[in-house]
Amino acid sequence: MDTMVKSVALWTTASLLAIIICSSDAKLDIITTKQDILVGEEILLLCKASGEGEITWHKDGEEIDDEEKVSKVDETSSKLHITKSTLQDSGKYICRCEFETGHTDEAQTQLFIYDGPSFAGTTSYHEFLEGTDGVVPCLVSGQPAVDVVWLRDKEEFLMNSARRVWQKKDNTLFIGQVKREDAGTYVCQAQIKGRPIFKSLSVSVVVNAPPKVHLKEDVKKVLAGPEANVSLLCLVDGLPKPNITWTMPVSLDTFRHQLNSDGSQLNILSVTREDFGEYVCTGKNKIGESTATITLHVFEAPEVFVSVEQQRASVGDRVSISCNVSGHPQPELHWLNKLNGQAIVQDSGRVHVVEGVLVIDDIVPSDGGLYSCMAVSISGNASRDVAILTQPGPPLYMSVSPGPTSVRFNLKTLPFSGGTPITGFVLQWRQSPNEQWKETTVPVSDALAITSLKPYTKYIVRLAALNAVGVGEFSDNNNVRTQGIREPDSPILLTDQVKIEGNSFYIPLRQSEDGGSPLLNFSVRYKQVIEAAEWKELQLSKNAESVLLQNLSFGSDYDLEVMAINANGSSIPACFNFTIAEPPYKVSSITKGGIVGIVLLIFLVVFLAVDATCCYRNHCGLLMTIAVKIFGQKVPGMKMLEEGDATGNGVKLKGITSRGSSHQLAQLALQASKDLGQRKDGSCDKAPLTKNEKKPAGRELSNADA
Secondary structure: OHHHHHHHHHHHHHHHHHHHHHHHHOOEEEEOOOOEEEOOOOEEEEEEEOOOEEEEEEEOOEEOOOOOOEEEEEOOEEEEEEOOOOHHHOEEEEEEEEEOOOOEEEEEEEEEEEEEEEOOOOOOEEEEEOOOOEEEOOOOEEEOOEEEEEEEOOEEOOOOOOOOEEEOOOOOEEEOOOOHHHOEEEEEEEEEOOOOOEEEEEEEEEEEEEEEEEEOOOEEEEEOOOOOOEEEEEEEEEEOOOEEEEEOOOOOOOOOEEEOOOOOEEEEOOOOHHHOEEEEEEEEOOOOEEEEEEEEEEEEEEEEEEOOOEEEOOOOOOEEEEEEEEEEOOOEEEEEEOOOOEEOOEOOOOEEEEOOEEEEOOOOHHHOEEEEEEEEEOOEEEEEEEEEEOOOOOOOOEEEEEOOOOEEEEEOOOOOOOOOOOOEEEEEEEOOOOOOOEEEEEEOOOOOEEOOOOOOOEEEEEEEEEOOOOEOOOOOOEEEEOOOOOOOOOOEEOHHHOEEEOOEEEEEEEOOOOOOOOEEEEEEEEEEOOOOOOOEEEEEEOOOOEEEEOOOOOOEEEEEEEEEEEOOEEOOOEEEEEEEOOOOOOOOOOOHHHHHHHHHHHHHHHHHHHHHHHHHHHOOOHHHHHHHHHHOOOOOOOOOOOOOEEEEOOEEEEOOOOOOOHHHHHHHHHHHHHHHHHOOOOOOOOOOOOOOOOOOOOOOOOOOOO
16 A cells, blocks of 8 residues: 555655656847837847757747847857847747757747937926016927926926916927016926826926015105114015115115115114105016105204393393294294283284294383293194392281381282292381481291380381392381380290100190290199099190100090290290090909909899798798897787797797897897708798797707897
8 A cells, every 4th residue: 555655655755746747948148238218229039948948039929030140059059139220120929949849939028129208399498477478388309299288396297278387289388477486497207108108397487576666655754863773664575576676866875774685774863954865666577667766854843042041130120032943843932921821923013933043021020030942843843931039029918017126017919030040138217317227137936026126116117029030129128116115025835736655645836926025934733623623734845846745544535735934034835635535445343253243243133032022922031030039029921929029930939129239130140041951841931930849950049149
């Protein structure tokens, strides 16, 4: 069995080897480098057989017998060599071998001979004007037939006339209404029909646009000055990018006229009046040019020039101050009285303006003050102040108050200052019209008083204000008579400025008149407004300005008297009454013991009320027991034994009269309380025992016990 299997296996193996050997003998291959061959290139085909035999070459079914093309390499190889290929060399090539074994085999290959593609005559650069239609041709030659497609960014353009950019049948690319985004690189790609033979040509498309100037504003306004700068902006559009130039009304100053990198912005520094005018911006490229004009209006801020800034003049003089204004446009000139805020009318009145000159005829004190020359225009306003100074006016609304040796002036309002502050007053006096005036100058901050005069004497007095220019007009004469020497006037207590803090009291004071003799001191007295209260006194210096009282009693009223004292005596007291209020809170004096006492008192009252009710209605209770023990007699509504011998509640009372001592009463009350506690039934309405009834157990109560 095993021998038979081994024989079958050996036979099968031998058969397969024979088949393989036969197949190997019949194998034939054509070796070539490529199938697609450009016209003019060399063609070399090698036919290799697996065994010896006769090899022949055939093209498109016909045998090639050209010895220049076909040659034997060895017994198993043959080659086909075409030095310079032509389009006619395209076709199917077959290598056939008749093996010595009698077996015939063949191998074949297909050769493609092509010419092109070629873009000869195709322009690779095109320019179109924006908005026009553009046609980009692609001239392609080649054999066999050539297919053409247009690409941009690897996207193919279809033959669809409905689109703005599409490929026509003649392989040209059509761009309708060229836009700026159409500019760029396009690819014309040609392919030998049916073969992987490609060739591409890059075509550049440029879109041109004429310059067009855009202005953000065609009128510019600026105020001239060393810090004033202005920028003129000219935006120019176009392809290729236009070149921008400026035409200016002034010569170019590289320090003040500066352009940015592309020339679209002109910066003018430190603008002056000469920079006014038209600035022309021009954009130009190879297609054309465009211009636009910007008008620059340069304004000058108004300026004011006055002949003087301060003018002194005496009352009655004529004053004239000139004023000039400049600016662009030319400003209007106005004069203003700053004291009353009114404009001064041209050529009219005592105060008027003539061709910009302020004129004041016959100057008076009320004319003194500040005047302003103003320049008003659309480019702004400016002003310059002028101070006109003259003497003060006469004092008005004045009264005179004589004292024993002095005269005091009282002014309700200050006179006109004359344009500069009043620094003082000149006070004059004399006893008769024939005498020379005597005078003294008083600062404006001091009291207006003439002192060291004679008492009981007539004087003529007057007053004038003084400023930096001089003395003003005097007031009318006033006839006065000084008073006699007397005590000082009562001091004045400023009651509207009283301060009470806790138990302290404060009140300001001042002295109105010293009575012609220097003040020595102040005398202060105060006391509580209660019966038998005594005055307390203290002294204050003559320069004291207030009264301060401390450590006063809370919740008390006080009387206060203040007197001024000089060598002639004391003044009438200045009186004032005040109250020191209670402190804001009080500490309660009731302690815990007090609260307990109150509670016990309430309990005792309630107990007595209940016990009294029991005694009255039921003849029982502690009060009833005490009454029986004390009085030893009949109590209304109750049966008693004969006088002097009574018992109650099982206790016998002896020798106790209605006039027993308080000590005895207390002892009886205590004993009665104990007896009541010893009763088991706790009743209070049982009648007392008679002599025949049996006494309860217990000892007899004697006087000693009581």
